[in-house]
Amino acid sequence: MGDQPQPMRAIAAGVILAVENGQSLSQCLPPALNRLAVHERAELQALCFGTCRWFHRLDAELSGRLKKPLRKPDRIVHHLMLVALFQLRFSQQATYAVLNETVEACRALGKPHLTGLVNGVLRAAEREGAPEPGDDAARFSHSHWMVEKLRHNWPEDWQRILEANNTQAPMTLRVNALRFARDEYLALLAEAGIDASATPFAPFGIQLARPVPVDHLPWFADGAVSVQDEAAQLSTTLMDLAPGQRVLDACAAPGGKTCAILEACAGLAEVVAIDESADRLPRVQENLERLDLSATLKQADAAATDTWWDGDPFDRILLDVPCSASGVIRRHPDIKMLRRESDVTPLAAVQLGLLDALWAILKPGGRLVYATCSVFPQENHRIIQRFRKGQTDAVLVEPQAQWGRDMGAGRQLLPDPDSHDGFFYAVLEKPEP
Numbered sequence: 001m002g003d004q005p006q007p008m009r010a011i012a013a014g015v016i017l018a019v020e021n022g023q024s025l026s027q028c029l030p031p032a033l034n035r036l037a038v039h040e041r042a043e044l045q046a047l048c049f050g051t052c053r054w055f056h057r058l059d060a061e062l063s064g065r066l067k068k069p070l071r072k073p074d075r076i077v078h079h080l081m082l083v084a085l086f087q088l089r090f091s092q093q094a095t096y097a098v099l100n101e102t103v104e105a106c107r108a109l110g111k112p113h114l115t116g117l118v119n120g121v122l123r124a125a126e127r128e129g130a131p132e133p134g135d136d137a138a139r140f141s142h143s144h145w146m147v148e149k150l151r152h153n154w155p156e157d158w159q160r161i162l163e164a165n166n167t168q169a170p171m172t173l174r175v176n177a178l179r180f181a182r183d184e185y186l187a188l189l190a191e192a193g194i195d196a197s198a199t200p201f202a203p204f205g206i207q208l209a210r211p212v213p214v215d216h217l218p219w220f221a222d223g224a225v226s227v228q229d230e231a232a233q234l235s236t237t238l239m240d241l242a243p244g245q246r247v248l249d250a251c252a253a254p255g256g257k258t259c260a261i262l263e264a265c266a267g268l269a270e271v272v273a274i275d276e277s278a279d280r281l282p283r284v285q286e287n288l289e290r291l292d293l294s295a296t297l298k299q300a301d302a303a304a305t306d307t308w309w310d311g312d313p314f315d316r317i318l319l320d321v322p323c324s325a326s327g328v329i330r331r332h333p334d335i336k337m338l339r340r341e342s343d344v345t346p347l348a349a350v351q352l353g354l355l356d357a358l359w360a361i362l363k364p365g366g367r368l369v370y371a372t373c374s375v376f377p378q379e380n381h382r383i384i385q386r387f388r389k390g391q392t393d394a395v396l397v398e399p400q401a402q403w404g405r406d407m408g409a410g411r412q413l414l415p416d417p418d419s420h421d422g423f424f425y426a427v428l429e430k431p432e433p
């Protein structure tokens, strides 16, 4: 391969292989993008996102077309063919270009002995068209376990959830209420020729008709708006924020909700933002700086309160726990490949542990909002039910909300192709003695 720049498809195949080996797109895509000229980067991103999104369907087709699996050292050629199949099935690219450039990429990957196979498989795929999916995993392009879990959890909705996961999420903004009223910012967008509308549920939200680069958004660098899904924005509507309160954002990075809290209520006494990840915590600081906001940042395991807590209880706690992220698959299609069924039970243990530990440092009369971007009840209302069995002083507050559905112990939003992500919220209050 020497010093020759690699063709885009070869780079994309390397990215998909890295995801199969456990890296997230947010880890392995940025270095891959940096290997290309700026004008080629959007195409590589689209190839990688699209191939992950349709991985399970494409992989079922490709496996059916191969007489036997490729040897381990040649595995990257399998991914190269997946990228090509994605283009044949889901893009407008001319077939001859896909075929020629994939064969070229195969050579560039140092696998000239496989160019005949690649050519033959792709020609047959083009000639014969897409096969009828053999099962629901291929049909909906998700892993078997995820299809079965969703079918079990959501007998009425599972197909809609799976279909929504395969759509491209809209771009949604949160207007910085300290700078602009939402209508004012909508007018600025209209002047800039950007088609947008107010979100129905989140008071500062704006959904764009089509995504645009953030530097096209009026006053973005000056902190006028942030990119944040509508469901994620709802956290502040549940916190009942008021000046003078001491607020904890217990799992804060990259800081979307920390910033939303500070924008939603001027005059909070202090916002403490914790994250255990040293890599992710600086992102909170970057976001605060762009928005000209400030918070107390700590790198810690929030559940180990003896390591970071100063003994002064919090009026409000936002607990946006680590979770399966099964509600945001359309934004992170690599989750389909990365998440294992065996991840969910340990995550639920961490979630319950965080909730138990942080309940102890909530002031009597205070409120805790529990949030996930998951659609699995195991991480959502069942955590709240399990928690309340052990905490007799936790009062469940039913939000007066137009969104989502009442699960008896919190509200669930399912991903909606035309608007918000999948999310879960529960509101708990600690009574005064």
Ligand SMILES: C[S@@+](CC[C@H](N)C(=O)[O-])C[C@H]1O[C@@H](n2cnc3c(N)ncnc32)[C@H](O)[C@@H]1O
Pocket (backbone or CB within 6 Å): 232, 250, 251, 252, 253, 254, 255, 256, 257, 258, 274, 275, 276, 277, 280, 300, 301, 302, 303, 320, 321, 322, 323, 354
């Ligand atoms: C769902 S993300 C938070 C998203 C963030 N609230 C936002 O809106 O931008 C969960 C975060 O929890 C962090 N985390 C996981 N376990 C933690 C723990 N025990 N203590 C503190 N942070 C933790 C992860 O590093 C991750 O950044």
